[in-house]
Amino acid sequence: MTETNAAQITESSREAFCRLANQRIEKVTKSLENLSRLSSRKQDYSEKDVVEIKRFLTKELDKTLSGFRPRTNNDSKTFILKA
DSSP, rough: OOHHHHHHHHHHHHHHHHHHHHHHHHHHHHHHHHHGGGSSOOOOOOHHHHHHHHHHHHHHHHHHTTTTTTOOOOOOOOOOOOO
């Protein structure tokens, strides 16, 4: 493989990464907007609930940004808010 071909493959991989990242970030943003609409409804939630949601989302974001490595622990990806 020549340097030119390697550069083209790298660029193609970069373009694919950018395309997929943009699509996935858009999905996350829409999901967060959907979640935020709960606060404008007359729902029964407390400050403790908000803190728990924030803690969970922050933890998941930190895991995601930690190098895009596969999960190495057995933490649950499921969030359950208890009544």
